[in-house]
Amino acid sequence: MNIVEKILARASGKSSVAPDDVVFANVDKVMMHDVSGPGVLKVFDKLKKQRIEVDKLWDPAKVWVAEDHFVPSADKLSAENIVKLTDFTKNYGIEKHFKYGMGQYGICHTLSHEQAMVMPGDVYVGGDSHTNTTGALGAFAVGLGHTDIAYVLLNGNIWFKVPETYFFKLNGKLPEHVMAKDLILKIIGEIGNDGGAYRTMQFGGSGIDEMSVESRLTLCNMTTEAGAKNGIVEPDQKVVDYLSSKGATNFNLVNGDDDAEYAKVFEFESSEMEPIIAKPFSPDNTCVVSEAPSVELDKSYIGSCTGAKYEDLEAAAKVLKGRKVKIRTEILPAAISIYQRAMENGLLKIFLDAGVTVGPPTCGACCGAHMGVLAKDEICISTTNRNFPGRMGHVESQTYLSSPMVAAASAVTGKITDPRDLI
């Protein structure tokens, strides 16, 4: 069995599973945020009317909660949602609630690794489509809707069809100034925005061995944009070291068998990659930066679970050091712990000296919620994950997706720019 099949067999109490089997898998961790949490509460209200018991969760210790989409509260309604979420966690005895304004908080997917909330081999479900991110730690990490999360909270398990696995063999180390984001945009561009639909996208090969855990998180995060059920990387010593550095001690690595089977194997020469962008209005609408259209940008946005981890900020700082931005530029570290490291290591000074506005961790403008959304006809380059019509604001705005280095270089010139042309 491959790694996903082994995790699902263990979680469903079977000796083996195969693609297309339907299993009820026991869940190890479940996450919800300030959008999916209130959504789950609505499901609980419906269930009460149907006389289904919702007084107790199956295991509050396995549940954790983040405030990320609408913090700092955008308006009265989002403030009320935070109150509802807080009441919810209190009433049900959920202790792990990362609250805005109280020390560590941030985007849920970023907390999943920064706080080591998820362990290798876990079945981890979250009320958000980018839950796939955390597969980089070797977990089966899957996004679900409110009804399914409510079901998990009450029953501790959920049904899955065992997915087929597409294996992406990545060869060689990425060149300097080329990032995991470039690589995953390349892959999505080739297989299409439903090219991984219903499947696992597993990454391996020497390209993965050479890659940091944070870069692997970027790959797995964007598997959602190929329609995949989940993304995963087999855990290695780098994952062990990463989790240990976050204070995690008690975990076991699950790996696939030597004779693991994959529905399809794709090969990509990561050592030959160059900077890539996705043009409006789909993450699979890609081209290399050297062939990017010559548009006048209005804004550069470096934020989100995809593009504002510490490594992402460090990459942006390399480009922005000693330079000035020509267009409106916002950098929003994805968690307070990252913000703090950025301060301690001088990145914030580089950003502020360059003229960038540094904001608090939030999903904010990535999903068009608040904090810097786009006006009609505005054009943005962004380290986020999606560029559907209206994704970051007005339905007639446009978003180009890129790596943090390309977004930083473009901030300096006001045009879509290859960082290698500046450095």
Next chain:
Amino acid sequence: MKGNVIKYDRDNIDTDVIIPGQYLKVHDYAELATHAMEGLDPDFHSKVKEGDFILSGKNFGSGSSREHAPIALSHSGVKAILALSFARIFYRNSVDGAFLLPIEIGQDAYDGISDGDELDIDITRNEIKNLSTNQSYKMKPFSEIIGKIIEAGGLFKYKPELD
């Protein structure tokens, strides 16, 4: 199940156009319905009727896990989406929450059904009859688990131990 078709002749209708991100903070189902399809068709709310079907191309519902998307469509009166293919979270949310039926169709049905046509859909026989043209098409049968959850009326009413 009879109803009229609203056809969007395109692929990749994503959750951001079905219900834009600014409404994620809204959890009132009736209010969500007033913003359904706002990112693609601002007239949708005024033209949709109880019992309507939406017909579209491949990868319907791609993107976010927001259950707001099937909720907004269902509370607008939409009973089923007919599409060449679906994105997985939208599909599963539609079924597990018992909001609407995600029906996979073939290219023949997609090409043969026009905006405004009246359909009669029989999921027990996997048949779609176009009453406006008198043509019939096969829908892709639901997988076993999906069929059972639909029959039960949603995931919470489905009893796996009875299988």
